[in-house]
Amino acid sequence: MTKSSTNAAAEPIIVLVLGVSGSGKSTVGSMLAGRLGWPYAEADDFHSEANRQKMAAGHALTDEDRWPWLETIAEWMDGRIAEGRSAVVTCSALKRSYRDLLRKNRPQVRLVYLKGSRELIASRLTARQGHFFPAQLLETQFATLEEPTEDEHPYVVPIGGTPEEIVDQTVRQLGVV
Structure with missing residues (x-):
């Protein structure tokens, strides 16, 4: 049975699609x-202009840059929960502390971790056009990445297939269809 975004009787869920830049978060999240x-919601849309400029210049964001951004994403999730609507949001959420902030007092959040090799993700980033995140920052993403652990109950989805296959696997793992 599908949990509907308009069914008041069903508890809403918030699917947080996470992973390093280039893992397919935006594609998978929007398709899902x-x-x-x-x-x-695409987490990149919540970045301040200063954060965007910093990344475009090839500089990694600091935790101080990220906290206000993460709080804004959490507020968006709270809005959907208050409305009783299930939703999907993408966010790199590379550190456990970031995921903890996004999950705090939100049992509705389900983590979907898009996992892939450095080589596959690097090839995707070099092929990507018009994105403010330069491919050379990928190493900083992997250096920062703290993969979700069992106690976070993540749904780990390999990214080797097509976007449709990844979405199919995600839907099956979540049990929403």
């Missing part, structure tokens, strides 16, 4: 939301 008929 479209398939389920749920609202979708």
Whole structure:
């Protein structure tokens, strides 16, 4: 049975699609939301202009840069929960502390970790056009990455397949269809 975004009786869930830049978060997240008929938010849209400029210049963000951004994403999730609507949001959420902030007092959050090799993700980043995140920052992403652990109950989805296959596997793992 599908959990509907409009069914008040069903507890809403917030699917947090996470992974390093280039892992397919935006593609998978938007396709997943479209398939389920749920609202979708791209975490990159919540970045301040200063954060965007810093990354575009090839500088990694600090935790101090990220905390206000993460709080804004959490507020968006709280809005969907208050409305009783399931939703999908993408966010790199590379550190446990970031995921803890996003999950704090939100039992509705389900982590979907898109996992892939450095080589595969690097090839995707070099092929990507018009994105403010330069491929040379990938190493900083992997250096920062703290993969979700069992106690976070992540759904780990390998990214070797097509976007459709990844979404299919995600839907199966979440049990929402």
